[in-house]
Amino acid sequence: MNRKKANILILYSYSESYEKERPHEMAAEIEVEEVAHGIGEALMNIGFTVDMVHILTSHNIKDAVVKFRPELVFNLCEALNGVASGETLAAQTLEDMDMKYTGSGPSTLKVALDKGETKELLLSKGIPSPPFKVLQEGDGFEIGLGFPVIVKPLNEDGSIGISRESVVNDEVTLERRIKYIHNLYNQPAIIESYIDGREFNVGILGNPGDEVVLPLAEMDFSDFPDEIVQICTYKAKWFKDCAEYKGSVPICPAIILPEVEEKIKKVALDAYRTLGVRGYGRIDIRLGADGLPYVIDVNPNPSISRESGLVRASSAAGFTYERLISKIVECTFEK
Ligand SMILES: Nc1ncnc2c1ncn2[C@@H]1O[C@H](COP(=O)(O)OP(=O)(O)O)[C@@H](O)[C@H]1O
Ligand SMILES: [Mg+2]
Known part of the structure; x- marks a missing residue:
């Protein structure tokens, strides 16, 4: 096979989204369509033939692969209909169809989507990662880590659920923030020791x-609008006009x-x-x-x-x- 002429199918996720409860947290999903087009253009410049399909469900993936019979899938399915675990299902579906597809396989994606599992695996191999505790709804609030800590949703990425209020210094605020994650994100919270460093x-x-x-690359937080808590918040990642974005400069x-x-x-x-x-x-x-x-x-x-x-x-x-x-x-x- 001449790889340069190979037919590549770009699959990218979208969601019927604005019904989602948190429409302001759709930035990553909105971005992916634009990214897919940019990659399509790059692949054509290199000499590949390219088809492109947006994906809502794993059935859409199967149908697209059957229809276009690509030699390779460029997998940009970051979720399925806004559900983050769909990323794993998308890769599994391609795996089950014996397709070659870009990026990581389902087991890697699944572990990476669970910050607790990821950290357990890293720590088991002696790779440093901040001490942590995972709390489900109904668990007590004993964490035994000392302060400050950062409270995050267990199964999100793209800084979803992360703001300056995520870093807490006392029991009362901690409890409030954990409940906030449980209620708004409907998933366990992970609490980690806060690493105050570069x-x-x-x-x-x-x-x-x-x-x-x-x-x-280093995140330069010198102009971050908070002298104490300097982290890559959701606003810093996605909202170009806000002070947190302007104060998080990659060098x-x-x-x-x-x-x-x-x-x-x-x-x-x-x-x-x-x-x-x-x-x-x-x-x-x-x-x-x-x-x-x-x-x-x-x-x-x-x-x-x-x-x-x-x-x-x-x-x-x-x-x-x-x-x-x-x-x-x-x-x-x-x-
Ligand atoms: N334990 C920690 N100590 C200090 N800062 C943290 C810690 N965990 C997360 N952060 C800050 O929050 C940002 C987002 O957290 P991260 O775990 O990377 O979430 P996501 O998967 O959404 O990108 C990080 O880039 C960092 O700035
Ligand atoms: Mg991150």
Whole structure:
């Protein structure tokens, strides 16, 4: 088969969304359609033939694959009809159809969508991640971590449910915030020790054993509108006009001592391998006061919009957008 001429089917998720209870948290889902078009253009520039279908259910995936008979699926199904666990089902559906598809497999996506499971796995391999506790509705509020802590929904990404109020310093506010997560997000809350240190994003390309670790990016929070709590909130990630967005500036490549950089890259790569991320991923890390890089978040299939951190980091490594997309496709043919 001539790979350059291969027929690639781009599948991307959308949701019949505005009925969702939290329409203001739809930014990632709105973005994905635009990203799909950008990737389609890049793939055609490289010489692939491209079809594109938006996906609401796993049945849509099956129908599209049967209809277009692609050699490879570019999988941008981040959810199914707004439900985050649909990401796993989408990859499983492609797996069951014996399709080659970009990015990580269902078991990796499933673990990564559960921050508690991810951290247990990392800690079991000796990879630093902040101490934590998961609380279901009805559990007591004993957490035994000390303060400050950060309270997050267990099964979301894209900073959904994360604001300056997520970081709490006392029992009363903690209890209130945990209830807020249970009620609004309908899922357990994860409470983690708050790491008050520099934040780095580490983009990695390739399959386990054959990876390229991209230049580090640091989130520069010097102009963040809060001197105490400086985190990547939902507003900071998605709302360009707000002060939190303007005060969270990625610097890539990061300005950092080479020995610290090496330490961070090693921990990130260990996390990538431990979760079995394939093709591309981004690991978020905070540097503790003890000098250890703590893994905050493992993102298989992170955003690859032209403005995303992963694209910025690959560009700092000399990759054009086409080269990055082509690398992701190559990884899929090789796995
Ligand atoms: N334990 C922590 N200590 C300090 N900051 C944290 C911690 N956990 C999360 N954050 C902040 O919150 C942001 C979003 O949290 P993260 O777990 O990455 O959620 P998501 O999966 O939605 O991206 C991080 O980028 C970081 O700024
Ligand atoms: Mg994150």
